[in-house]
Amino acid sequence: MRIGVFVCHCGSNIEGTVDTAAVARAALGFPEVALATDAMYTCSEPGQDAIVQAIREKGLSGIVVASCSPRMHENTFRRAVERAGLNRYMFEMANIREHVSWIGKDREANTNKATELVRMAVEKLRRNTPLFSNKFDVTKRVLVIGGGVAGIQAALDCAEGGKEVVLVERESSIGGKMAKLDKTFPTVDCSSCILGPKMVDVAQHPNIKLLACTELKSVGGYVGNFQVELRKKATYVDWTKCTGCGQCMEKCPSKKSEDRFNERIGVTTAINIPFPQAIPKKAVIDPASCRHFLKGKCGVCAKVCPTGAIDYEMKEEVLTEQVGAIIAATGYDVFDISKIGEYGAGRYPDVITSLQYERLLSASGPTGGHIKRPSDGAEPKTIVFVQCVGSRDKSLGRPYCSGFCCMYTAKQAILTRDHIPDSQVFVFYMDIRAPGKLYDEFTRRAMEEYGARYIRGRVAMVYPQGSKYIVRGADTLLGTNVEIEADLVVLAAGAEAAAGAPALAEKLRISYDPYGFFVESHPKLRPVETNTAGVYLAGSCQGPKDIPSSVAQGSAAAAKVLALFSKDKLESDPQISRVDIKRCVGCGKCILTCPYGAIKKIDFRGEPKAEVVATVCQGCGICTSTCPQGAAQLAHFTDDQILAEVNALCRF
Numbered sequence: 001m002r003i004g005v006f007v008c009h010c011g012s013n014i015e016g017t018v019d020t021a022a023v024a025r026a027a028l029g030f031p032e033v034a035l036a037t038d039a040m041y042t043c044s045e046p047g048q049d050a051i052v053q054a055i056r057e058k059g060l061s062g063i064v065v066a067s068c069s070p071r072m073h074e075n076t077f078r079r080a081v082e083r084a085g086l087n088r089y090m091f092e093m094a095n096i097r098e099h100v101s102w103i104g105k106d107r108e109a110n111t112n113k114a115t116e117l118v119r120m121a122v123e124k125l126r127r128n129t130p131l132f133s134n135k136f137d138v139t140k141r142v143l144v145i146g147g148g149v150a151g152i153q154a155a156l157d158c159a160e161g162g163k164e165v166v167l168v169e170r171e172s173s174i175g176g177k178m179a180k181l182d183k184t185f186p187t188v189d190c191s192s193c194i195l196g197p198k199m200v201d202v203a204q205h206p207n208i209k210l211l212a213c214t215e216l217k218s219v220g221g222y223v224g225n226f227q228v229e230l231r232k233k234a235t236y237v238d239w240t241k242c243t244g245c246g247q248c249m250e251k252c253p254s255k256k257s258e259d260r261f262n263e264r265i266g267v268t269t270a271i272n273i274p275f276p277q278a279i280p281k282k283a284v285i286d287p288a289s290c291r292h293f294l295k296g297k298c299g300v301c302a303k304v305c306p307t308g309a310i311d312y313e314m315k316e317e318v319l320t321e322q323v324g325a326i327i328a329a330t331g332y333d334v335f336d337i338s339k340i341g342e343y344g345a346g347r348y349p350d351v352i353t354s355l356q357y358e359r360l361l362s363a364s365g366p367t368g369g370h371i372k373r374p375s376d377g378a379e380p381k382t383i384v385f386v387q388c389v390g391s392r393d394k395s396l397g398r399p400y401c402s403g404f405c406c407m408y409t410a411k412q413a414i415l416t417r418d419h420i421p422d423s424q425v426f427v428f429y430m431d432i433r434a435p436g437k438l439y440d441e442f443t444r445r446a447m448e449e450y451g452a453r454y455i456r457g458r459v460a461m462v463y464p465q466g467s468k469y470i471v472r473g474a475d476t477l478l479g480t481n482v483e484i485e486a487d488l489v490v491l492a493a494g495a496e497a498a499a500g501a502p503a504l505a506e507k508l509r510i511s512y513d514p515y516g517f518f519v520e521s522h523p524k525l526r527p528v529e530t531n532t533a534g535v536y537l538a539g540s541c542q543g544p545k546d547i548p549s550s551v552a553q554g555s556a557a558a559a560k561v562l563a564l565f566s567k568d569k570l571e572s573d574p575q576i577s578r579v580d581i582k583r584c585v586g587c588g589k590c591i592l593t594c595p596y597g598a599i600k601k602i603d604f605r606g607e608p609k610a611e612v613v614a615t616v617c618q619g620c621g622i623c624t625s626t627c628p629q630g631a632a633q634l635a636h637f638t639d640d641q642i643l644a645e646v647n648a649l650c651r652f
Contacts (some may be wrong), residue, residue, distance in 0.1 A: 462489055
């Protein structure tokens with residue numbers, strides 16, 4: 001075998017603390033190394049051309065590149081060696097940037113460590129064998145999970161690209177959090193005026209199949225060929241007959257059902273349509289509030305329904321869909337402010353969340369767009385906004401910034417003065433974070449044009465005093481304590497992962513972070529992809545995002561799906577596990593531990609054996625480490641290859 005070693009300077013990233021020329025000289029002494037050199041930027045076009053030229057002129061049969069992380073450029077170099085006629089798997093990468101130069105300043109020690117990593121890569125490459133992909137058909141349909149603005153954008157873009165879309169929403173209407181907003185920043189235009197047309201487009205698009213009141217039950221298969229089971233909840237209304245006329249809501253005698261759409265600051269009927277612009281505009285019965293289900297009586301809605309759409313015997317359904325790709329756009333939830341007892345949330349009716357305040361501002365809200373205190377319906381004159389509630393707080397397990405709270409508080413401060421001209425707004429904040437286009441100008445406008453008084457400091461406690469609430473905090477700029485008598489306190493609750501997000505991630509076989517948000521494949525190079533091929537991310541399921549960012553990511557995810565579907569056949573990754581039938585004893589441990597369900601039990605001449613389903617296997621290697629006989633081996637990372645690296649490192 002003739003091996004070529006290329007050591008990258010990466011500008012000063014590596015060369016600054018590693019003697020790359022010395023590493024290259026040392027590599028010339030390794031077994032079967034025919035060429036070793038160093039270069040400024042190996043990933044650049046001249047750097048790749050040098051690799052291609054060396055393979056052709058020197059007759060190299062394997063390449064080692066010592067540079068950055070394989071996550072960054074492994075595919076770049078694999079494509080380069082393929083252009084020169086080598087199999088893409090006759091290539092190895094030694095990470096001497098993240099693993100060496102970025103973590104130490106001792107040049108001599110770093111040079112020695114980089115040399116050892118190159119030695120390990122050479123020893124592994126000597127045992128590499130060419131691997132080849134298989135081709136398979138692709139189902140050109142996409143499942144979008146979540147009907148918020150990101151999911152809507154992704155669904156519409158895929159549908160406009162000529163692909164069939166199955167859009168799943170667990171609530172009775174699409175729209176997500178954006179549907180609950182009155183206005184949007186920084187333009188202060190009507191949220192429903194922006195979102196409404198897109199929701200109608202979803203309902204009317206011939207390529208979109210909308211399934212509301214539906215959740216994901218299970219996912220099987222692999223990229224290009226997913227088998228998805230969906231659980232369609234019983235609405236007790238036949239939506240094929242319901243016209244959304246609202247007569248059932250008018251006559252329903254049970255009028256104290258929890259109004260989830262209005263963030264529980266109002267009540268609604270047991271049968272209801274969540275808001276006037278709902279899509280689909282169909283009624284749903286809440287069995288927890290309906291007298292028919294609670295007492296076996298009533299039935300008023302069934303009597304007044306002009307189309308006979310009420311069906312008290314309706315059962316949950318399980319639907320099956322075949323899709324080639326999945327976009328997760330499940331959004332976020334609002335932090336539970338009752339966890340901060342010193343603010344009195346949940347105990348004091350006039351301490352509310354910013355999203356509840358948004359519903360008070362909205363014309364479709366419980367007060368018809370008039371700002372009224374929940375406790376007595378009076379118009380508040382002094383309103384205090386408290387920032388970073390459930391954000392940037394390690395003690396609550398929420399150390400991250402939710403990103404959009406500064407902006408929506410400024411928006412609500414402006415809208416408050418529009419609704420109540422003689423009101424006074426106070427905002428307690430830690431820092432103002434407004435990095436988007438026209439964002440900083442917007443927050444300045446709230447202060448300078450609308451008179452919002454910003455106080456830099458944390459609020460220590462909120463407590464009632466008569467009909468008022470005392471907000472006690474600190475002004476860290478003046479170095480004094482502050483007490484404000486407020487009529488209404490609005491807590492800018494941060495964003496957290498949607499309920500059930502970790503469970504959904506496990507069904508999709510994707511990763512999630514300690515806070516429940518889904519993890520992308522690479523934060524810079526693959527921001528909408530996951531480590532499971534064919535599954536993409538859009539919107540706040542990945543982390544808190546404002547509307548423009550969510551829409552952009554929805555379109556980006558759709559672009560990835562359309563690129564995937566542009567091919568009639570897909571190629572499988574050959575870096576998968578294989579089972580040696582002769583060594584397998586049929587214990588089934590690999591079947592139990594495989595997170596992808598990629599191993600099945602077969603009968604081989606009357607004996608149980610394990611077999612890997614090649615198209616499902618993701619090459620994680622768990623079965624390899626589990627198998628007591630060593631029968632399961634991961635291609636390109638076999639025991640022999642890994643032990644060769646260990647021996648190279650531990651040589652004496």
